[in-house]
Amino acid sequence: MKALPLAAVLAALLAQPAGAAGPAPGRTDLSPEDRERVTSITAPAADFSAAEPFEMMQAGATTIKKLLNADIFSHPSANLSFEGRQRFLVGNGLFRKDWVSSPSSTQASDGLGPLFNARSCQACHVKDGRGTVPGFDPLEQFDAVALLLRLSVPPVTEADRQKLTQEEIAFLPEPTYGVQLQNFSVAGLPTEGRMEISYEPVLVKLNGGETATLMKPTYRITDLGYGPMRDDVQISPRLAQPMIGLGLLESIHESDILANAAADHGDGISGKPNWVYDIRAGKKVLGRFNWKASQPTVEQQSAAAFHNDMGLSSPLFPDHYGDCRKPGQASCYDMPHGAQPHLGEHEVPARLMDFVTAYSTNLAVPQRRDPDDARVLAGKKLFYQANCIGCHTPKYVTSRNATQPEHQFQLIWPYTDMLLHDMGDGLADGVQEHDATGREWRTPPLWGIGLTATVNPNATYLHDGRARTLLEAVLWHGGEAQAARDRVVAMTPEERADLIRFLESL
Numbered sequence: 001m002k003a004l005p006l007a008a009v010l011a012a013l014l015a016q017p018a019g020a021a022g023p024a025p026g027r028t029d030l031s032p033e034d035r036e037r038v039t040s041i042t043a044p045a046a047d048f049s050a051a052e053p054f055e056m057m058q059a060g061a062t063t064i065k066k067l068l069n070a071d072i073f074s075h076p077s078a079n080l081s082f083e084g085r086q087r088f089l090v091g092n093g094l095f096r097k098d099w100v101s102s103p104s105s106t107q108a109s110d111g112l113g114p115l116f117n118a119r120s121c122q123a124c125h126v127k128d129g130r131g132t133v134p135g136f137d138p139l140e141q142f143d144a145v146a147l148l149l150r151l152s153v154p155p156v157t158e159a160d161r162q163k164l165t166q167e168e169i170a171f172l173p174e175p176t177y178g179v180q181l182q183n184f185s186v187a188g189l190p191t192e193g194r195m196e197i198s199y200e201p202v203l204v205k206l207n208g209g210e211t212a213t214l215m216k217p218t219y220r221i222t223d224l225g226y227g228p229m230r231d232d233v234q235i236s237p238r239l240a241q242p243m244i245g246l247g248l249l250e251s252i253h254e255s256d257i258l259a260n261a262a263a264d265h266g267d268g269i270s271g272k273p274n275w276v277y278d279i280r281a282g283k284k285v286l287g288r289f290n291w292k293a294s295q296p297t298v299e300q301q302s303a304a305a306f307h308n309d310m311g312l313s314s315p316l317f318p319d320h321y322g323d324c325r326k327p328g329q330a331s332c333y334d335m336p337h338g339a340q341p342h343l344g345e346h347e348v349p350a351r352l353m354d355f356v357t358a359y360s361t362n363l364a365v366p367q368r369r370d371p372d373d374a375r376v377l378a379g380k381k382l383f384y385q386a387n388c389i390g391c392h393t394p395k396y397v398t399s400r401n402a403t404q405p406e407h408q409f410q411l412i413w414p415y416t417d418m419l420l421h422d423m424g425d426g427l428a429d430g431v432q433e434h435d436a437t438g439r440e441w442r443t444p445p446l447w448g449i450g451l452t453a454t455v456n457p458n459a460t461y462l463h464d465g466r467a468r469t470l471l472e473a474v475l476w477h478g479g480e481a482q483a484a485r486d487r488v489v490a491m492t493p494e495e496r497a498d499l500i501r502f503l504e505s506l
């Protein structure tokens, strides 16, 4: 690495918010020499005249350099071992495969349902990228696949509240319909219902005479298959997220994340951890995955996806009936399930689950495009000046103790603090999930976001896919991000274009 000029180092140190100087004290994985290196390399950028050392390789040695086409999110990490690649390939097959309902002649792939949202992981995580919501065209606003509607009811009684703490659940499911609306079911069983989305335009005037039109969604559930839902049902829409770099996000040292939560930036921003239940560990741990950081590990989220989205049991979620509920959906339990005594007690046995997890933790992040371009660098400076980095933390060096050697001690640039933030009324879903309130969302990583349309031309942004462009996504920011958003509104059109060019280079 080329030595940084002293002035740049000093400027970087001065630019650092209080409490964020170098790796957190809790990082027992680092030697004193490591600590020094990590401090200098993770200091926020201070010089915007050139790219920073290693900036191109935004996911460290795992970063891939491949042809930019629709498969760009589907490659294994560059440094994955031969054995790791074999496991990745098997996992890839399972991620793409269409499961079928039981009984069937292909016994190893049956057990789908009885209620489900999709037949494969890939149906929602399109080409390992984010999912598609039905078009914003009024004629096609029905029955999304990759957009789930989570269902819950607020705690009303003391018993409800006890249930939330004692059973370690994220929220109280709708009593008849469960944790989410499944808009598909196996033959002979009613589906739960259909979703309808309508959009209302919201105009935002920008400095320089431009106007942006945001689309505010409203959700409705029709054709209910099992009678009425509770009047106080709460609906939280969730779009399937991109699958890249997840093993690295799992390898960020917990102390580095918590140090940001504790830091007083003096800018009205205060990240909050979501403490969620880890089934394997049998205790609450730091949540990292999903739009509200409601899942602790890639493995647990993947198993939850099999269970809730596809109705398939696995060691962490052993119930074969997925999100069916008693007594409201008793007929669901009359349906056959797909567990085969000779293959183990689960529809997705531990061995297969391990392959899916290996796949989901090793999808590579592509390298940056043009980090040295003058417009990109100007946009990067604006990203810092608007204090986007108050939440979208640029870089980390991952833990030396990460489970997988490929993920250890990597300099990564995910642009997330992995913490929850109040994002204002505009984005609020009103639903509490573990410690995340109805106004809080986890800062999503931004790496790879510039390749969104390369992977899925119909993909959109934010937790419910309401933002059709990166600028719209930023303009929806409110709450703790209101000041950052207002700075973007106040930029000249050229500055805004530079900021977007920077995002597109990630």
Ligand code: HEC
Binding pocket: 095, 117, 118, 119, 120, 121, 122, 123, 124, 125, 145, 146, 147, 148, 238, 239, 240, 241, 242, 243, 246, 288, 289, 290, 291, 292, 294, 298, 301, 302, 303, 305, 306, 309, 310, 356, 360
């Ligand atoms: C019906 C659509 C759908 C299917 C099928 C689906 N997912 Fe997802 N996936 C989602 C949604 C929606 C989210 C975000 C959920 C949330 O925020 O609560 C998500 C989130 C994830 C995440 C967390 C990503 C992150 O950045 O935090 C992982 C990992 C994941 N899914 C893996 C899988 C695997 C493995 C499968 C197949 C077993 C699968 N998914 C099937 C819709 C789906």
Ligand code: HEC
Binding pocket: 269, 291, 383, 386, 387, 388, 389, 390, 391, 392, 421, 423, 427, 441, 442, 443, 444, 445, 446, 449, 460, 461, 462, 463, 464, 470, 473, 474, 477, 480, 481, 484, 485, 488, 503
């Ligand atoms: C207070 C914390 C905070 C600040 C400050 C902030 N963001 Fe965000 N950002 C978030 C959160 C949380 C989300 C997800 C919100 C949602 O999906 O409802 C998000 C989402 C995004 C997305 C869409 C990501 C995706 O995967 O769909 C982009 C792009 C983005 N932010 C860019 C920016 C830019 C540019 C700035 C500075 C002008 C900024 N953010 C400032 C917290 C923040």
